[in-house]
Amino acid sequence: MRGYSFRKQTRDDFTRRIEAVDPSHNRRSNRRAPREDKTPSHPFVSLIMGFSWFYVVVTVANNRSRIEESLVQGSLPVEYHGMVFNLLAALITVSGVFLMVHLFRVLGRTGAKRANSSGLLTGAGLAVALIYTPPEMVHAGIGMLDDNSRSLIQVAQDTVRETLPGVDFGSIALVSSQGQ
The missing domain is CATH 1.10.287 (Helix Hairpins)
Structure with a gap:
């Protein structure tokens, strides 16, 4: 027969066990049980x-x-x-x-x-x-690409030009440098 160690369970033991199942059970405490953060990570x-x-x-x-x-x-x-x-x-x-x-x-x-x-x-x-970023730095970065990367960028540009005919992409400026 195994030897078990018995000890008297106190109120704190009982409360600890109940709080493990239902954290809001302890009515003596004024603090609320912490809420679980259900925010999705994106x-x-x-x-x-x-x-x-x-x-x-x-x-x-x-x-x-x-x-x-x-x-x-x-x-x-x-x-x-x-x-x-x-x-x-x-x-x-x-x-x-x-x-x-x-x-x-x-x-x-x-x-x-x-x-x-x-x-x-x-x-x-x-x-x-x-x-x-200054435009010179962007052009220098594109110049540092290898031939495969440049051809990939060129194919993407050609695809966009075919998809949107009549749009002159050379005249589009997203940020004006006139005020700087």
Whole structure:
């Protein structure tokens, strides 16, 4: 026969066992049971969203004169131009606040929330880096590619030109360097 060690179970033992099954059981405590974080982790989607979001925000922030010219040439009445600029200023301000919120989430959270915020901040950083990279550096980087990579880029360009005929891609400028 085996020798078992018996000891008297205390109230703390009972509470510990019950809390293992149902954390909200202990009524003596004022603290609530911690909630399980059910946030799905999508860092790559967050990276793309952060890139897109900040590419638009930084482009709008850098092109005030171009937006002004577009409003003057457009059919929107002059009394609404101030409202458009106020909304764009609000977009930039809210984006800055959200950037800080995501920075605090990266510093203070764990798990999926941190991964999603990290992806978003990485995308924002990549967008800013892409916008402020000098064109000479981009051309030098493309010049450093091997023949296979250059041919792959050329095939992609040709495919886009065939898909969208009549669009002159040489005249498209995503960011104007006139204001800098």
